[in-house]
Amino acid sequence: MPEMPEVEAVCRRLRGQLVGLRIRSARVLRCADKALEQAVIRRTVTAVDRRGKHILIRLSGGITVHVHLRMSGNLFMIPDHRLSGASARIIVALAGGTGLVLEDPRALARAEAVGTRLINGEMEKLGPEPLSPVFTPDWLLEKARGCRQPAKLFLMDQTKVAGLGNIYAAEALFQARINPRKPMQTLARMRVERLYSAIVGILKDAVQSAYLAYSGPGDFQEAESFPLAVYGRQGEPCHACGATIRRLMQGGRSTYYCPGCQK
Numbered sequence: 001m002p003e004m005p006e007v008e009a010v011c012r013r014l015r016g017q018l019v020g021l022r023i024r025s026a027r028v029l030r031c032a033d034k035a036l037e038q039a040v041i042r043r044t045v046t047a048v049d050r051r052g053k054h055i056l057i058r059l060s061g062g063i064t065v066h067v068h069l070r071m072s073g074n075l076f077m078i079p080d081h082r083l084s085g086a087s088a089r090i091i092v093a094l095a096g097g098t099g100l101v102l103e104d105p106r107a108l109a110r111a112e113a114v115g116t117r118l119i120n121g122e123m124e125k126l127g128p129e130p131l132s133p134v135f136t137p138d139w140l141l142e143k144a145r146g147c148r149q150p151a152k153l154f155l156m157d158q159t160k161v162a163g164l165g166n167i168y169a170a171e172a173l174f175q176a177r178i179n180p181r182k183p184m185q186t187l188a189r190m191r192v193e194r195l196y197s198a199i200v201g202i203l204k205d206a207v208q209s210a211y212l213a214y215s216g217p218g219d220f221q222e223a224e225s226f227p228l229a230v231y232g233r234q235g236e237p238c239h240a241c242g243a244t245i246r247r248l249m250q251g252g253r254s255t256y257y258c259p260g261c262q263k
């Protein structure tokens, strides 16, 4: 599933290519209501924003196209809007003949055209961006206080921190040497500060690596060229201590951790 770094990579690339272009027409095959076709026609793209894992394509006239890539979606430009691939679900024809395509083999991604003010209000429910100045060690400490959530589920909770998903949450906990089952409220100040540094460090690196790895159409892998210490390494030895990496289920998702390093 694309997490914040992958979504940020998608947005960065789109920003350079899409902003300023006028929409000629849109064709919805799946992943959105047909109403999107009329809502976006003849509008100009004014910005491409991101909040957590949400992509917000701002259009003239107070409309935003809100896209969530979910498990396997991808959003990219093609040189000719008539030449989209088999798993294209939404095709937007732009002035000049280029196209914006929402591609998703599993068709789980979602897009909607909504009022900009309405969607901005919705986005306020999300926690702060982990790479924004709002997200600080003190902020994390404040949220951890009295919070019984296990550390991994806390990090996955989009109302706490926006954009962290299964992979980078597991990697941040490994780097901070925190057991994923540990309730947040039991973590000492120093450990919360360590977690803060791990989250920020990993996401900065991951944004950079996702941006380099993301090459437009197809083959979009999360953490494609990001060195993973625990995620997906169940049964393999930990690079730090040699203990065997374990997998457990939390909130219906797999969590990977090192029993030797993470207490």
Ligand SMILES: [Zn+2]
Binding pocket: 238, 239, 240, 241, 242, 243, 258, 259, 260, 261, 262
């Ligand atoms: Zn270890």
